[in-house]
Amino acid sequence: MTRVPRLLISAICLVLLLTAGTQVFAGGSSEKGAAASGPVTVNVAFPNNPISQALAKLTESKYKAEGINVNLAVLPENDLRQKLTTEASTGGTTYDIFVIGPYEAQTWAKNGWLADMEPYFKALSPDKLAWYDRADQIQGMVQSLALNGDSYAMPFYGESSFTMYNKELFAAKGLTMPDHPTWDQIYELAKKVNDPANGIVGMTMRGAPGWGMSGAPFVTMVNAFGGRFYDMNWHATVDTPEQRAAWEMYKKILRDAGQKDILSYTYNECIALMKSGKCGIYYDATSIAPPLEAADSPVKGKIGYAFAPVEKLKKNTGWLWNWSMGINPKSSDAKKKAAFDYILWATSKDYVKMSLELDPSGSSTPPASRSSTYKLPAYASVPYAKMTLETLQNMDFNHPTLDPVPYHGLQYIAIPEFADIGTKMTQYLADYVVDKISLDQAIQNTQRVFEQAAKDGGYQK
Known part of the structure; x- marks a missing residue:
């Protein structure tokens, strides 16, 4: 044959x-x-x-x-x-x-x-x-x-996360991206770049529900704002000021300066938008930079790279x-x-x-x-190589949050239940972003889900 x-x-x-x-x-x-x-x-x-x-x-x-x-x-x-x-x-x-x-x-x-x-x-x-x-x-x-x-298992490829931005769009507005931006700075920059009349989106992030979709950037945002999901006794800590600040920021960015069809965006749609040259900022995995710098990419050489945004937590805000x-x-x-x-x-x-x-x-x-x-x-000469390596070298895997936690994981919680409860969280997040439910409802629903998972899993002593 x-x-x-x-x-x-x-x-x-x-x-x-x-x-x-x-x-x-x-x-x-x-x-x-x-x-x-x-x-x-x-x-x-x-x-x-x-x-x-x-x-x-x-x-x-x-x-x-x-x-x-x-x-x-x-x-x-x-x-x-x-x-x-x-x-x-x-x-x-x-x-x-x-x-x-x-x-x-x-x-x-x-x-x-x-x-x-x-x-x-x-x-x-x-x-x-x-x-x-x-x-x-x-x-x-x-x-x-x-x-x-x-x-x-053997790693095929790895990633952390960082901030990507369109240098041409920034220059046109006279803007500068800090090497270590805060989420507040990212929000203000995104609003300034955002120009719906000319088809320019200020910032894109994953909006599709799923613990490995919108959950990935969102959990690191919670970490950055000083939030955590459980205290050392495995009691859920979703209903806290730190978590609320992260939920509010995620919605503000995507509603005030993000893509129109927020909930349909996986990383593939975000990449396509960034490659179009019509998007100012994109926070996601370091492994997403290569297609932006591909030979046939319309934005090759036009993208700048900065560390993952910080807030209360000043380090380790990316993922692994x-x-x-x-x-x-x-x-x-x-x-x-x-x-x-x-x-x-x-x-x-x-x-x-x-x-x-x-x-x-x-x-x-x-x-x-x-x-x-x-x-x-x-x-070694590609634009994102140095930032990727520095991001990986700066990861603090033992201390992913501002306050101590009983779990491991930077953009996830390494317990079997997280695949389910993390996905439920992102569905509540999606409903909140598009005004189906209030922030109070989203937070309280997620708090109950995480608390029940800790009880059912036998984590609480």
Whole structure:
């Protein structure tokens, strides 16, 4: 069978497993022919963003492993989270590689939903281990995916968060962005840039509900204003002046200077708006900067970068996240070995170099996963590299808030219940932003949800 028909058949098979409309890529066929029992097919899905799209292209054109085919789907982030959580919790085998973040990794490893990767590393030859160079990986990212010292996933790319702004729009208004802006300063700058008559939006942020959508920037905003979600006795602290200030600021920015259709905006819509040159400020993940600086981007070279906004908390107001690859423990042994081979390739230094060959602008290169990436001249020179690295180095993971908290996480709370209660919070936030409910209702509803979760989860003593 020729390569093209085989890839088409593989893609069709994966489409039958996924929802209609999913974008599917396939790659990684054998160079030397399949094993006697036929090629092993590894199924994996990634969140829909430019870095994942580049991975799909390189998988199809560059991944060569004897007897291994890879079916790679790119899904909307909320869909991906839902599918993989259902898959992992029910012991499904639709996907052989789970693409997750540190929030899932800790809980899933404890639940037995991820395979321990250390036995696979121990089985590698010394040459293969030297080639992979685990010491080169950014250790904060690796540790966020480990349990009792063992890795249960490998970081593909990481991110913190920072402030992006259009230098041309700022210059036209005679404005200057501070290196460490406060949220009050961001609001005033956004209002000055905002010019609806000429189609200019002052500031964009994620508005779509979801703990990993609007929840990501919003929780860091709560942290910046000195808020927290639980005190040291696991009593909910949503109904506080600090939290109220964050809720009010989020609404003010998006209502007074934000996009029209607030609640439909994920990071994809925010990126598109920023790339149009019609938006002044955008607070989001550091990994979003690459497409803004891509060769075909209309705003290439026109974007400035500053730290995440501060307020009462003067440091550590950004977030830490990575998209990582773990192995489904319910997959067959052959599939698990094939999955590990693909993970090594996709998270290697060689892959970083291939991504720069594909796109010399660096917009397709996985950031914040390997230290050596920032030593490559082609990548070190991109406008956002220095700020990204400084942001990651300034993260204080042990003290995410102004006052002590019993939980870990910068833009999330690392408890299993947060996926549900965080999403409920963002729905109340959305309803408040569009005037469906009052601030008092939104705050009180969220307070009850968080308090009940602490009781039901047995966190309160």
